[in-house]
Amino acid sequence: MINSEQLTHYVFAVRTAILANEADIECLDRDIGDGDHYINMKRGCEAIAGLGETLTKLPLVDALNSIGMKLLSTIGGASGPLFASFFIGMSKTLKVNAPDSAMHIAAAFDAGVQAIMQRGKAQAGEKTMLDVLIPVAEQFNSLAAQGKSTQEIAVILKQVASEGLESTRSMLATKGRASGLGERVIGHLDAGAKSCQVMIHAVCDQVLNDPSNQPSP
Structure with a gap:
């Protein structure tokens, strides 16, 4: 259901989406984050975009692992190791279960989220990216188990990601710089959650626009 060429398309779509949301993400991070x-x-x-065609020539598990290793050596702050853990976790899972079904892709996504939780020693409800990623992973597993179509899954996961982002507005923070601001963080969205919402929307939009995922007439 996914190959290295599609993964590369997702990479470029995510880059475009992140750049397009620069103002929003920076504003949120200036309000309660570290600013970087x-x-x-x-x-x-x-x-990752610089890896370009290299990714398309690799087996999917190796492409995902390469992305993880590149992030580990490139991104500073807390984000690098966390996102690196996500891709490496996905790679390990898909090495056991081939990416030939929605259930296997969902399981790999869940494994990546679990890797972030372990690396960051965090969980849902702490005003972090996990408030988007955890509900998306749970819903992805559920929808795949129900046999929902790729299109249905993409539409619903976009909604879940947006709801997860919005849920951070009313939360206190227990991680990072924001954890020292107490109740001042209430009313603000988390920048990491926003980035994850943007990325999930970008990937889901790619899935929805992919002719191979269109329902048969």
């Missing part, structure tokens, strides 16, 4: 989140996200996106 967008810079690190942009650096990571450019580094």
